[in-house]
Amino acid sequence: MEPIDQIMQHDHERLDQLLEQGAEAVSQGAWPEAAHLLETFRHGIVDGHMAVEESTLFPAFERQKGDEAQSLTALLRKGHQDLRIFFEEMAEAIQEQDAETFDDLLSTVQTILKQHDAKEENELYPILATALTDHGEAAGRRILDFEAEAES
């Protein structure tokens, strides 16, 4: 299995691509396909990626770094909270076939994700292999299972 930081980074790339595909479908007016792609993206990022981060990776980082970790994980958790609401709003924009609102939301979400993912990749992921007792094996497995499910 790949190291945990690589798995998480690849998952960012995979999720970015899914969101791009959803946006592409919106721009073509392919609404049912857009709805399906956005739901696949939402499920992968909210129920998979963020759930693993919040339940396992952030706590491991906080244990390792102590109080100084808090300013980073607080910011990342707040990012997740905002994103979850933006994803709901995007799904509604698709349901209402409102491309303009969708595009506004997309640009905000992509800005958030770019900053958020860079912070995780630079400051958090690199220390996970030492912070987690199993070197991130269980967390990595959960992410890979989600990726396999999305492909099947």
Next chain:
Amino acid sequence: MSEYHGCELLEDLFYDLDYVWVRPEEDGTLTIGITDPAQTMSGRLQKARIKKVGTHLEAGRHVATLESGKWAGGVPVPFAGEVMDRNEKLLEDPHLINIDPYNDAWIARVKPDDPAHALDNVSTGNVAIAALEEWIKRYGVQCMRCSE
């Protein structure tokens, strides 16, 4: 008013203890904005989108979206209601939020669906101030208010 790490906190406002303050108005609407520590953490704001007047929002939904060069995020409403007014000035000049977050740079006025319970999820007074000081510490914020 109290000050912590250079951040101004007003005892008479209500807070969601994260980004948002709420001020009850005489006409029954609630004005919403973001706090001094929140504007500091966001950085110099370059873009603000505010939901149109007449939009109905469930509790927790974003009444506005803010973006700086380094940050983007939503401004959630702590109660369900309808947008009655929005601060058009911010659409032109979102940086006002960095200058006067509690007064000139209010974001929107929202009429709550259930006025009796609109403030159930926000806190005020000393309890709120103590929790916001914790927030400032957790995020490692040091406020410096922009004057222009």
